[in-house]
Amino acid sequence: MPILRLALAQTNPRLGDFSGNISTIVGYVQRAAAKGADLVAFGEMALTGYPIEDLATRPEFLHLARTELEGLALRLLSAGLGSTTVVIGFPNGPISLPATNAAHSPTAIAHNAAAVIQDGRVLGIYNKHHLPNYSVFDEHRNFRPGDSVMIVHVADCDVAITICEDIWRDGDLMTSIADVHPGLLLVINGSPFEREKDEVRLPLVRRRAQQTGAHVAYLNLVGGQDDLVFDGDSFVVNASGKLLARSPQFVEDLLVVDLELPASRTNGAPIGAGFTVVQAGRPSPFHVALRTPSPVERNDDNREQIWNALVLGLRDYVEKNGFPSLILGLSGGIDSAVCAALAVDAVGAERVFGVSMPSDYSSDHSRSDAEDLAERLGIDLRSEVISDLVAPIEAQLALSEIAAENLQARIRGVILMSLSNAEGHLVLTTGNKTEIAVGYSTIYGDSVGGFAPIRDVPKTLVWELARWRNEAARRANLREPIPEASITKPPSAELRPGQLDQDTLPEYDVLDALLDAYITKRMGRDEVVALGFDAFTVDRVIALVDRAEWKRRQGAIGPKISEMAFGRDRRLPVTFVRS
Numbered sequence: 001m002p003i004l005r006l007a008l009a010q011t012n013p014r015l016g017d018f019s020g021n022i023s024t025i026v027g028y029v030q031r032a033a034a035k036g037a038d039l040v041a042f043g044e045m046a047l048t049g050y051p052i053e054d055l056a057t058r059p060e061f062l063h064l065a066r067t068e069l070e071g072l073a074l075r076l077l078s079a080g081l082g083s084t085t086v087v088i089g090f091p092n093g094p095i096s097l098p099a100t101n102a103a104h105s106p107t108a109i110a111h112n113a114a115a116v117i118q119d120g121r122v123l124g125i126y127n128k129h130h131l132p133n134y135s136v137f138d139e140h141r142n143f144r145p146g147d148s149v150m151i152v153h154v155a156d157c158d159v160a161i162t163i164c165e166d167i168w169r170d171g172d173l174m175t176s177i178a179d180v181h182p183g184l185l186l187v188i189n190g191s192p193f194e195r196e197k198d199e200v201r202l203p204l205v206r207r208r209a210q211q212t213g214a215h216v217a218y219l220n221l222v223g224g225q226d227d228l229v230f231d232g233d234s235f236v237v238n239a240s241g242k243l244l245a246r247s248p249q250f251v252e253d254l255l256v257v258d259l260e261l262p263a264s265r266t267n268g269a270p271i272g273a274g275f276t277v278v279q280a281g282r283p284s285p286f287h288v289a290l291r292t293p294s295p296v297e298r299n300d301d302n303r304e305q306i307w308n309a310l311v312l313g314l315r316d317y318v319e320k321n322g323f324p325s326l327i328l329g330l331s332g333g334i335d336s337a338v339c340a341a342l343a344v345d346a347v348g349a350e351r352v353f354g355v356s357m358p359s360d361y362s363s364d365h366s367r368s369d370a371e372d373l374a375e376r377l378g379i380d381l382r383s384e385v386i387s388d389l390v391a392p393i394e395a396q397l398a399l400s401e402i403a404a405e406n407l408q409a410r411i412r413g414v415i416l417m418s419l420s421n422a423e424g425h426l427v428l429t430t431g432n433k434t435e436i437a438v439g440y441s442t443i444y445g446d447s448v449g450g451f452a453p454i455r456d457v458p459k460t461l462v463w464e465l466a467r468w469r470n471e472a473a474r475r476a477n478l479r480e481p482i483p484e485a486s487i488t489k490p491p492s493a494e495l496r497p498g499q500l501d502q503d504t505l506p507e508y509d510v511l512d513a514l515l516d517a518y519i520t521k522r523m524g525r526d527e528v529v530a531l532g533f534d535a536f537t538v539d540r541v542i543a544l545v546d547r548a549e550w551k552r553r554q555g556a557i558g559p560k561i562s563e564m565a566f567g568r569d570r571r572l573p574v575t576f577v578r579s
């Protein structure tokens with residue numbers, strides 16, 4: 001049986017940075033070729049970054065992508081890497097610019113595609129069949145579906161190529177692939193992280209292996225792109241679904257494996273309508289057997305995965321947008337403490353700046369806990385007392401009650417944005433998913449900021465993550481980054497004397513369970529009540545959630561970690577009458 005030496009390049013592209021992405025790609029092909037790989041695969045849209053959204057409707061962008069793809073093929077050839085077969089995701093648009101500007105056309109003009117490159121040329125292109133159009137995906141808006149099945153003949157083996165959503169759907173594509181009996185099904189992905197999604201992907205891939213009788217190589221992107229985090233976690237299973245090799249999550253990686261596959265049935269010759277067969281590899285030279293690495297030991301602790309996803313999402317937002325540093329208000333509470341710890345893990349303590357902004361109602365511990373946090377994290381902390389800034393506005397406008405309370409949060413927002421303008425920091429807004437759900441924040445106040453690291457993290461999970469992060473530090477014999485007092489104190493906005501969150505909101509464990517039913521599980525009011533929640537509380541919470549939609553529309557983006565994040569995942573009208 002022939003042996004295919006397969007390399008999966010789990011890269012972190014920067015969207016639109018063709019020259020940076022191509023340098024990375026050439027580097028990975030070089031490393032893979034040095035290990036004798038016959039085939040090197042890159043992720044979905046690894047050339048451009050993913051998702052490209054409406055850039056897929058811009059002819060100039062598509063034309064540039066095509067030119068860069070052809071340039072990559074020539075660059076690989078001139079670097080002596082021409083004989084290695086490369087599969088890479090890119091947007092496949094019209095080769096020449098149309099006379100009229102197709103960006104104004106309502107019809108998609110491009111395919112979400114994978115190119116097969118060898119000997120300085122693009123040998124073939126596979127266009128994704130199944131375009132996801134749910135959750136965060138809008139691929140029917142931006143792409144046309146493909147209709148041909150692709151088999152690449154390489155190293156005496158047949159390799160079927162698919163892209164991400166293709167393997168999530170039963171039907172003709174999977175059946176057609178099974179009929180050809182390829183040795184390997186290669187699926188290149190841009191599959192965003194969600195907690196527990198790995199528990200869906202692996203069984204799905206195993207099922208496809210058994211259905212097609214082929215080994216399956218699942219290759220994912222890694223990195224943060226706006227509100228999405230790609231976790232990598234690429235892996236290979238054999239035809240019975242046994243896990244052979246696996247890349248780590250949340251870092252770039254090159255996974256090289258030897259796969260003993262059935263000999264090619266196509267021999268690179270055409271096999272009929274609906275199929276594209278690409279003759280790529282020459283018979284592979286004699287391989288010195290490779291010791292396939294045993295699959296990376298996975299720590300299935302959900303909290304660790306979520307923490308790492310949040311860190312990567314924040315780091316890549318900062319680095320890919322070129323921010324030198326981060327700034328956030330430190331109240332001594334748990335949300336700002338967790339955001340600060342994430343920030344330090346993402347970019348290092350020297351690039352994180354905290355501001356304590358006490359008011360007349362701030363407790364002593366709000367200051368001392370913020371100081372303790374800053375000291376533990378090794379970050380800069382300055383103090384800006386807000387009382388003298390609040391007083392004249394409050395007096396001039398004769399503000400009282402909620403208007404006066406919110407003014408304090410707004411003055412803090414002004415301070416943070418002013419320091420951002422003056423010193424160049426990106427402002428982090430510290431709102432968690434629970435508060436964002438019920439609108440428990442001051443618009444243009446504590447919701448001010450450019451990135452929201454925990455916007456998809458419910459309050460009860462914020463506490464769990466804080467405990468996990470401290471445990472991780474203890475296990476490594478390091479100092480716990482988050483003061484215990486910030487974890488155990490009752491949450492308070494401290495906008496009036498003695499204010500507690502629970503004066504206004506149900507207990508957080510009840511509230512989070514209720515929100516999970518209404519938001520994540522999309523249950524109706526009666527279904528939520530039937531779960532055992534008090535009907536009055538259900539009505540009140542649902543009303544708060546629905547009424548806060550306008551605030552969410554204006555909120556900063558942040559990493560998605562759940563199956564139902566606010567934003568692209570959950571799109572509801574602002575103006576509507578609830579019946």
Ligand SMILES: Nc1ncnc2c1ncn2[C@@H]1O[C@H](COP(=O)(O)OP(=O)(O)OC[C@H]2O[C@@H]([n+]3cccc(C(=O)O)c3)[C@H](O)[C@@H]2O)[C@@H](O)[C@H]1O
Nearest residue numbers: 402406409435439440441442443446492493495501504550
């Ligand atoms: N549909 C809609 N479209 C456009 N605008 C709409 C609107 N509905 C209300 N508005 C506007 O919204 C304003 C009210 O919103 P906003 O000014 O935010 O104020 P509001 O939501 O009334 O009050 C903020 C709440 O958040 C709490 N808070 C504040 C700060 C921090 C924390 C914390 O613990 O982290 C909690 C605070 O205790 C209070 O309960 C109205 O004056 C109105 O102008």
Ligand SMILES: Nc1ncnc2c1ncn2[C@@H]1O[C@H](COP(=O)(O)OP(=O)(O)OP(=O)(O)O)[C@@H](O)[C@H]1O
Nearest residue numbers: 329330331333334335336356357358430446492493
């Ligand atoms: N005294 C303060 N000094 C600095 N920042 C503050 C202060 N009070 C509030 N903030 C900022 O406003 C955000 C909202 O804080 P608030 O205390 O109102 O509620 P919270 O949602 O419980 O947050 P936290 O758990 O961080 O206290 C804080 O996370 C912090 O960034």
Ligand SMILES: NC(=O)CC[C@H](N)C(=O)O
Nearest residue numbers: 132164165168190191192
């Ligand atoms: N890019 C895609 O096609 C992704 C869709 C797929 N179901 C996933 O999230 O893994």
